Amino acid sequence: xxxxxxxxxxxxxDVPDNMPLLWVIRDVVGLKGTKFGCGMSQCGACTVHLNxxxxxxxxxxxxxxxxxxxxIEAMADDPVGSKVQQAWLDLGVxxxxxxxxxxxxxxxxxLKRTPNPETGEIVDAMAGNLCRCGTxxxxxxxxxxxxGKEGEA
Amino acid sequence: MSADDKLLIAxxxxxxxxxxxxxxxxxxxxxRWDVALGGNEKAQFGAGAMPGGWVDDPNVFIHIEADGIxxxxxxxxxxxxxxxxxxxxxxxxxxxxxxxxxxVEQAEGDHSKYGNQNTDGSRSMRHxxxxxxxxxxxxxxxxxxxxANEWGVPVSEVQAGVHTIIHTPSGKELGFGDLAAxxxxxxxxxxxxxxxxxxxxxxxxxxxxxxxxxxxKSAYPKAIDGEDIVTGKAVYGAxxxxxxxxxxxxxxxxxxGATVGDFDDTEALKVPGVEKVLQVEGTGQPAGFxxxxxxxxxxxxxxxxxxxxKALKIDWNLKPAGDNASYTSAAxxxxxxxxxxxxxxxxxxxxxxxxxLENASxxxxxxxxxxxxxxxxxxxxxxxxxxxxxxxxxxAPVQNPQATRDTVAGRLGLDAKNVTVxxxxxxxxxxxxxxxxxxxxxxxxxxxxxxxPVRLQWSREDDIHHAYYHAVSVDYLxxxxxxxxxxxxxxxxxxxxSIGSLFAPDPKHKGEFELGMGFNTMxxxxxxxxxxxxxxxxxxxxxxxxxxxxxxxxxxIQSFAHEMAVAAGKDHRDYVxxxxxxxxxxxxxxxxxGWNYGEDPDxxxxxxxxMRKVIERATSEAGWGxxxxxxRGLGLAFHHSFVSYTAIVFxxxxxxxxxxxxHRADIAFDCGPQANPERIRSQLEGAIVMGIGIALQSEVxxxxxxxxxxxxxxxxxxxxPDAPKTLRVHLVDNPDEAMGGVGEPGLPPVAxxxxxxxxxxxxxxxxxxxxxxxLKA
Numbered sequence: 030x031x032x033x034x035x036x037x038x039x040x041x042x043d044v045p046d047n048m049p050l051l052w053v054i055r056d057v058v059g060l061k062g063t064k065f066g067c068g069m070s071q072c073g074a075c076t077v078h079l080n081x082x083x084x085x086x087x088x089x090x091x092x093x094x095x096x097x098x099x100x101i102e103a104m105a106d107d108p109v110g111s112k113v114q115q116a117w118l119d120l121g122v123x124x125x126x127x128x129x130x131x132x133x134x135x136x137x138x139x140l141k142r143t144p145n146p147e148t149g150e151i152v153d154a155m156a157g158n159l160c161r162c163g164t165x166x167x168x169x170x171x172x173x174x175x176x177g178k179e180g181e182a
Numbered sequence: 183m184s185a186d187d188k189l190l191i192a193x194x195x196x197x198x199x200x201x202x203x204x205x206x207x208x209x210x211x212x213x214r215w216d217v218a219l220g221g222n223e224k225a226q227f228g229a230g231a232m233p234g235g236w237v238d239d240p241n242v243f244i245h246i247e248a249d250g251i252x253x254x255x256x257x258x259x260x261x262x263x264x265x266x267x268x269x270x271x272x273x274x275x276x277x278x279x280x281x282x283x284x285x286v287e288q289a290e291g292d293h294s295k296y297g298n299q300n301t302d303g304s305r306s307m308r309h310x311x312x313x314x315x316x317x318x319x320x321x322x323x324x325x326x327x328x329x330a331n332e333w334g335v336p337v338s339e340v341q342a343g344v345h346t347i348i349h350t351p352s353g354k355e356l357g358f359g360d361l362a363a364x365x366x367x368x369x370x371x372x373x374x375x376x377x378x379x380x381x382x383x384x385x386x387x388x389x390x391x392x393x394x395x396x397x398x399k400s401a402y403p404k405a406i407d408g409e410d411i412v413t414g415k416a417v418y419g420a421x422x423x424x425x426x427x428x429x430x431x432x433x434x435x436x437x438x439g440a441t442v443g444d445f446d447d448t449e450a451l452k453v454p455g456v457e458k459v460l461q462v463e464g465t466g467q468p469a470g471f472x473x474x475x476x477x478x479x480x481x482x483x484x485x486x487x488x489x490x491x492k493a494l495k496i497d498w499n500l501k502p503a504g505d506n507a508s509y510t511s512a513a514x515x516x517x518x519x520x521x522x523x524x525x526x527x528x529x530x531x532x533x534x535x536x537x538x539l540e541n542a543s544x545x546x547x548x549x550x551x552x553x554x555x556x557x558x559x560x561x562x563x564x565x566x567x568x569x570x571x572x573x574x575x576x577x578a579p580v581q582n583p584q585a586t587r588d589t590v591a592g593r594l595g596l597d598a599k600n601v602t603v604x605x606x607x608x609x610x611x612x613x614x615x616x617x618x619x620x621x622x623x624x625x626x627x628x629x630x631x632x633x634x635p636v637r638l639q640w641s642r643e644d645d646i647h648h649a650y651y652h653a654v655s656v657d658y659l660x661x662x663x664x665x666x667x668x669x670x671x672x673x674x675x676x677x678x679x680s681i682g683s684l685f686a687p688d689p690k691h692k693g694e695f696e697l698g699m700g701f702n703t704m705x706x707x708x709x710x711x712x713x714x715x716x717x718x719x720x721x722x723x724x725x726x727x728x729x730x731x732x733x734x735x736x737x738x739i740q741s742f743a744h745e746m747a748v749a750a751g752k753d754h755r756d757y758v759x760x761x762x763x764x765x766x767x768x769x770x771x772x773x774x775x776g777w778n779y780g781e782d783p784d785x786x787x788x789x790x791x792x793m794r795k796v797i798e799r800a801t802s803e804a805g806w807g808x809x810x811x812x813x814r815g816l817g818l819a820f821h822h823s824f825v826s827y828t829a830i831v832f833x834x835x836x837x838x839x840x841x842x843x844x845h846r847a848d849i850a851f852d853c854g855p856q857a858n859p860e861r862i863r864s865q866l867e868g869a870i871v872m873g874i875g876i877a878l879q880s881e882v883x884x885x886x887x888x889x890x891x892x893x894x895x896x897x898x899x900x901x902x903p904d905a906p907k908t909l910r911v912h913l914v915d916n917p918d919e920a921m922g923g924v925g926e927p928g929l930p931p932v933a934x935x936x937x938x939x940x941x942x943x944x945x946x947x948x949x950x951x952x953x954x955x956x957l958k959a
Contacts (some may be wrong), residue, residue, distance in 0.1 A: 045454060048485050049871035056429065056483035061421035062414020064609070065484070065812055066560050067642045071894035101414030119401040121392045121860060124868055125262030127560040127609025133749055148641040155902045159558045159894060162262045162609045163871025164864070165905040167393060 034102040044090035051075045062101035073158030076131035083138035101130035110137045116175040124162035188585040192877025229309035234293025234549035238322040250359030252279045257289040259301035261611035264861035267813040275663040276318035279341040291583025291603035301581040304824040304923025321377045328365035330856030351798040380744035387439040392621045392860035419564040419579035428636045431487045434476040437887035439467045439503035449493035455486025473623045484589020509721035511883040518656035524608040526716025530702045530774040533710025538671030542662025549949040550657045550738040553881040561609020563620035567628040568635035574599045574776035579608035586618035592627045599916035606695040613726035643892035650725025653678040657738030672708040679835035690717035698777040707763030729926040736930035741817035744938045765791035785920040786825040791908040799850035805832035815942025819935035826853040840958035854919035863911045
């Protein structure tokens with residue numbers, strides 16, 4: 030039995046302790062914005078926030094997920110998250126879009142920690158998030174835009 | 183002037199009919215309205231030659247409700263190319279719709295209703311631009327007629343504005359919503375009565391918006407799925423909600439062609455959540471789109487199914503795999519290199535090559551290697567199937583929904599009309615999701631759970647271990663140069679397993695469409711030339727990968743042209759412009775290519791002038807000729823594919839430790855008319871990044887038939903630090919040509935341009951991809 034708080038809602042769930050948070054969120058709770066890409070913390074598509082920190086839900090056992098879990102579905106209500114989303118829309122970042130929820134979660138965590146990151150800090154912070162469509166230059170520009178810097182792709 | 187006349191002028195008459203070529207006269211005799219349909223729609227070419235052809239009925243594609251909401255049906259799969267935005271925008275523009283009141287509806291898989299839906303070959307816009315324009319023009323004219331009837335005025339006095347119809351003399355207006363019901367009752371105007379908008383009447387088509395080389399011109403009109411994507415609401419293959427869903431994974435044979443010998447599911451069935459274990463039949467070799475077979479584990483959630491699979495004990499029978507079970511990449515590469523030393527099947531030749539090479543004052547030769555790669559879309563294959571009352575429903579991210587429908591029906595023994603395929607968003611495709619094998623697998627499992635939906639999920643390891651791999655290739659080239667460095671002879675032998683091996687006994691030679699991807703269509707003007715294709719057997723499933731055989735052909739030819747320029751002591755750009763020869767149009771039949779991407783060779787010859795212009799544009803934007811500085815160099819490559827033209831220049835630095843820094847990429851691109859330049863730019867940006875991965879990182883190798891990479895820790899693809907620091911897209915405007923493809927043609931020249939830049943910076947020639955740690959040696 031696990032007790033989770035996801036996007037401010039409490040869930041009492043009958044799931045094994047070692048079940049990855051990703052599958053709890055997707056298959057048990059039913060929130061589908063968090064994606065499966067690799068299952069081994071290589072791609073970042075499953076990124077959620079645990080107490081404000083970006084984590085890979087595909088390798089986080091549900092038993093280790095104590096605290097406030099936030100997913101992409103709640104970012105529109107987050108002041109930083111919504112800014113990041115708007116920058117993504119303004120610059121037409123997404124191609125297929127599958128990885129972009131994870132990218133936005135990671136970028137939002139970065140901007141909460143470091144509101145005005147240097148370009149190099151952004152590149153380092155985002156290196157764990159894969160995008161097979163290759164939208165990195167626009168992701169970088171969107172993060173700079175959300176942080177108040179002019180976007181430069 | 184009628185719309186048809188305009189189409190004629192835009193797409194046909196400016197092209198000289200016939201260039202005195204065999205088979206040409208048949209083309210000219212096309213029926214009047216067939217020609218009038220323009221561009222790519224003659225029955226024997228383009229959209230008209232595709233299964234299902236094209237449809238331009240407004241009642242199929244455009245629906246307007248009383249509240250004014252316009253719904254446009256998109257019949258092509260969305261995999262990141264932006265077709266749901268771009269094609270709908272084309273319709274909305276011609277219709278005169280307010281973008282904020284436009285919605286998109288995704289068509290189910292049904293060629294008989296929606297025309298061809300096979301989303302590959304960079305065909306969506308070039309095949310559907312004109313049918314969509316016509317459907318929307320017809321709908322607009324029906325709205326205009328309905329308004330004229332309403333006001334009792336001649337239709338010549340009414341005109342569409344934005345989401346309204348205006349009575350010009352009085353200024354009276356009626357909204358689209360007000361007129362929708364009346365318009366629907368009217369007859370659809372005939373094609374000859376359609377009047378398409380003039381270019382200056384269009385608000386979206388061909389207009390530059392969005393982010394242009396670092397500057398945001400306008401964030402409007404927004405991508406149709408943009409909001410859903412950034413808020414996590416967009417529905418991909420695994421996101422369709424169901425009440426009573428079962429989750430499945432399959433353990434597949436590790437070697438292509440192997441089968442299940444024996445299995446023990448005792449421990450798997452003990453895993454909490456696992457409900458059933460069952461065998462899925464494979465169909466042996468060649469596999470086509472059929473499942474590979476294996477053991478499925480069905481559970482109450484994805485993770486339980488994966489845990490159950492780990493607990494299976496399976497003895498695989500390798501015997502049916504034959505020599506696939508000894509397929510080892512290093513040995514295979516050696517065997518191809520050896521085969522490349524011998525003459526092969528001649529596919530194109532002219533002049534006396536042997537004499538030209540013998541008499542050459544200098545001979546240059548090189549062998550190039552490109553490995554297997556997996557498409558590895560971020561969304562691994564996934565499909566959900568529910569079988570109920572003799573009908574099957576499929577929800578899946580597939581590029582070819584009609585093939586999905588047909589093959590699932592075949593597997594289940596159903597009539598295709600009893601199979602419905604709902605196409606979700608694709609989390610990337612790149613050719614992987616052209617093959618509906620995963621939907622057939624899901625259907626096979628769902629048969630055991632009649633009435634309940636079953637979702638089959640592939641893991642990343644499944645995806646990379648059981649891909650339809652990009653063909654491994656060896657290309658040998660040899661050229662003779664005269665004492666001025668000019669090419670007098672050109673020999674090219676290309677060796678790759680064929681995609682034909684997927685559907686028939688291994689042909690061991692490339693098929694026409696494979697050779698036609700930049701091999702026999704090689705555009706250089708050389709007095710003596712011979713192109714050969716020695717045999718290469720397939721030992722794994724070979725499949726389409728974005729831009730397909732253009733990748734190895736461009737890689738080898740564009741690297742080799744640079745080697746020739748170096749040998750001649752000439753500037754690379756000047757040398758290749760000279761090698762291309764004078765501006766002219768090469769008809770594909772004259773170079774032994776009967777395919778031409780399915781397009782009419784009169785409308786789509788290989789135009790050397792257009793090739794030259796993209797080379798000139800990319801090089802001038804990149805500052806070609808400037809002194810790049812220590813450890814730094816510029817590299818050029820270009821390629822014609824999918825009836826479009828691409829040239830790219832990289833500016834790179836390789837430091838003393840062998841670290842590569844990609845400072846900048848300038849890509850110039852000519853696809854003829856640009857429907858949505860904003861998404862064209864994004865496709866080219868993405869192609870550059872993907873191409874960097876092909877050059878530097880991506881490789882699947884085999885040992886005894888087993889793929890040695892299974893996830894992104896070993897199958898490497900670019901990450902943000904690998905992207906160019908600056909990336910510039912230069913669109914060469916060419917609205918009077920016939921439309922070319924966009925999704926794929928950006929990719930082929932990327933890897934050779936990058937390796938040519940590495941040579942310019944270091945003097946180190948890369949002939950084996952990926953570069954990996956070769957710069958550190």
